Amino acid sequence: MLLLFHLLGIALLFVPITYVSVWIRYRRGKIAPQQADSLSTVERERILYYELLQATDALRESNLIGSGGFGSVYKGVLRSGTVIAVKVFNLQMEATFKSFDTECEVLHSLRHRNIVKVITSCSNLDFKALVLENMPNGSLEKYLYSHNYFLDIR
Numbered sequence: 001m002l003l004l005f006h007l008l009g010i011a012l013l014f015v016p017i018t019y020v021s022v023w024i025r026y027r028r029g030k031i032a033p034q035q036a037d038s039l040s041t042v043e044r045e046r047i048l049y050y051e052l053l054q055a056t057d058a059l060r061e062s063n064l065i066g067s068g069g070f071g072s073v074y075k076g077v078l079r080s081g082t083v084i085a086v087k088v089f090n091l092q093m094e095a096t097f098k099s100f101d102t103e104c105e106v107l108h109s110l111r112h113r114n115i116v117k118v119i120t121s122c123s124n125l126d127f128k129a130l131v132l133e134n135m136p137n138g139s140l141e142k143y144l145y146s147h148n149y150f151l152d153i154r
């Protein structure tokens with residue numbers, strides 16, 4: 001009889017523990033796909049290659065703003081009317097792939113009024129570009145190292 005009480009006690013303990021652990025596993029399982037979903041939403045928000053071509057008039061020479069160590073920057077206008085700067089990475093150089101990934105990662109995680117904002121990116125096997133907020137006053141470098149440009153800091 002005593003043994004029966006013991007077994008009943010164990011069973012009574014076992015049932016809620018099992019229930020709680022199954023519930024925790026179920027919640028974890030439910031949360032993981034939600035995170036994946038939100039990531040894929042970010043992916044989906046990436047701009048399409050043809051949209052970038054449309055915005056920059058097929059990377060027209062007259063839209064070229066400047067060039068840097070890893071590629072060229074073009075001015076463009078999205079269908080919404082937003083003026084953008086498209087940094088197209090030169091994939092001829094091996095280091096460019098790493099630079100694109102690093103710039104994506106760093107600029108996406110930084111948010112400051114003095115740091116250029118990354119609107120989105122466009123990436124496939126043979127084309128990589130960052131869509132940046134357009135800085136109409138151009139490079140800070142020219143203000144820092146030229147005698148002909150002055151910043152109005154009043």
Ligand SMILES: Nc1ncnc2c1ncn2[C@@H]1O[C@H](COP(=O)(O)OP(=O)(O)OP(=O)(O)O)[C@@H](O)[C@H]1O
Nearest residue numbers: 065066067068069070071073085132133134135139
């Ligand atoms: N968001 C922007 N808005 C307007 N012009 C920009 C923007 N980003 C870059 N530019 C222009 O394009 C030029 C090239 O920029 P880019 O970032 O490719 O070169 P960088 O600043 O020398 O950096 P890196 O060589 O490391 O890529 C800049 O000097 C600037 O004149």
